[in-house]
Amino acid sequence: MSNRTTRGILDRLKKGVVQGAEGYVFELERRGYIKAGPYVPEVVLDFPEAVKELHREFLRAGSEVMVALTYYAHREKLKDVGRENDLEFMNRQAVRLANEVAREGDALVAGNICNTWAYDPHNAKESSRVVRAMYEEQLGWAVEEGIDFVISETNDFLGEALIALEVIKQLKLPAMVTLASVQHDQTRDGYDYVEACKILADHGADIVGLNCDRGPETMLPIIEKIRSVISCYVAAQPVPYKTNAQFPTFESLRTGSGEQAFPLLLEPFLCNRFEMAEFARKAQAIGVNYIGICCGGAPHYVRAMAEALGRTVPASKYSPVMELHPVLGARVEEKHKEFLADWKS
Ligand SMILES: [Zn+2]
Numbered sequence: 001m002s003n004r005t006t007r008g009i010l011d012r013l014k015k016g017v018v019q020g021a022e023g024y025v026f027e028l029e030r031r032g033y034i035k036a037g038p039y040v041p042e043v044v045l046d047f048p049e050a051v052k053e054l055h056r057e058f059l060r061a062g063s064e065v066m067v068a069l070t071y072y073a074h075r076e077k078l079k080d081v082g083r084e085n086d087l088e089f090m091n092r093q094a095v096r097l098a099n100e101v102a103r104e105g106d107a108l109v110a111g112n113i114c115n116t117w118a119y120d121p122h123n124a125k126e127s128s129r130v131v132r133a134m135y136e137e138q139l140g141w142a143v144e145e146g147i148d149f150v151i152s153e154t155n156d157f158l159g160e161a162l163i164a165l166e167v168i169k170q171l172k173l174p175a176m177v178t179l180a181s182v183q184h185d186q187t188r189d190g191y192d193y194v195e196a197c198k199i200l201a202d203h204g205a206d207i208v209g210l211n212c213d214r215g216p217e218t219m220l221p222i223i224e225k226i227r228s229v230i231s232c233y234v235a236a237q238p239v240p241y242k243t244n245a246q247f248p249t250f251e252s253l254r255t256g257s258g259e260q261a262f263p264l265l266l267e268p269f270l271c272n273r274f275e276m277a278e279f280a281r282k283a284q285a286i287g288v289n290y291i292g293i294c295c296g297g298a299p300h301y302v303r304a305m306a307e308a309l310g311r312t313v314p315a316s317k318y319s320p321v322m323e324l325h326p327v328l329g330a331r332v333e334e335k336h337k338e339f340l341a342d343w344k345s
Pocket residue numbers: 023211212213239294295
């Protein structure tokens with residue numbers, strides 16, 4: 001556990017918004033420590049200091065949760081890169097690294113499981129057994145190493161999310177279960193996102209919502225609907241990309257020449273820090289309880305979001321003071337203010 005005196009996730013949520021930060025895999029790929037394609041977090045074993053550094057950067061920027069980097073550290077994916085034998089060590093080490101950095105601040109540690117690519121709704125009985133075994137194995141190790149709660153995320157299938165929820169509840173830990181939203185309005189097994197969240201809440205999830213796939217503009221409207229019908233806590237962790245009605249997910253974005261931008265040509269679509277700050281403000285205003293960021297996330301966004309939520313975080317010491325720039329000075333500040341005013345209107 002991160003710190004014996006730290007309040008748990010549910011106590012924190014009772015008091016107000018909890019800020020999270022993710023996107024470890026994307027960011028560590030950009031930094032040269034993870035291979036795009038398989039996206040297996042081998043960095044946990046090969047360059048543990050790189051993982052700790054990113055945890056630390058998110059912590060300094062305001063994240064209250066260190067999410068153990070076990071995304072895709074499951075049996076199916078490790079088989080793909082021939083590291084199945086490292087499975088247990090990779091999972092344990094990821095939780096240890098998250099704990100080490102969480103103790104440097106006042107952060108919680110979340111165990112992390114995700115879509116497995118093994119779930120098949122047409123063969124639900126058989127595939128559920130495989131998925132459940134993967135989750136039990138990963139979370140068993142995580143619990144032994146010490147976690148405060150579990151984030152089950154980027155769930156494409158409600159059926160798979162429900163298995164995750166059951167396993168988390170068996171371990172008697174708070175459960176945050178969030179859905180991927182690649183499709184227009186429903187999970188791959190045909191449940192409207194809002195309905196799927198309601199079912200998860202009815203089955204005992206403590207926090208439900210969406211993560212990944214959608215940028216602020218296309219995630220917020222769905223989150224608002226979820227918030228309006230759900231009584232438990234709601235989470236929103238968008239990607240910092242400019243998705244819109246025509247291209248609602250970052251997988252659907254196209255470059256000028258019509259190529260799919262995901263996952264390696266996405267830079268032109270990045271939001272700026274003010275847009276992510278505005279997302280945090282809007283999410284808070286509609287009653288979202290857990291506000292974070294997913295793939296594409298980086299510390300400058302996390303800090304801007306924290307400050308938008310009225311917080312001063314360790315990295316705020318170096319927040320921009322453009323008035324002090326010898327040439328740009330107040331002109332740039334004014335420009336940013338205008339930008340924000342436009343964006344809000
Ligand atoms: Zn993501």
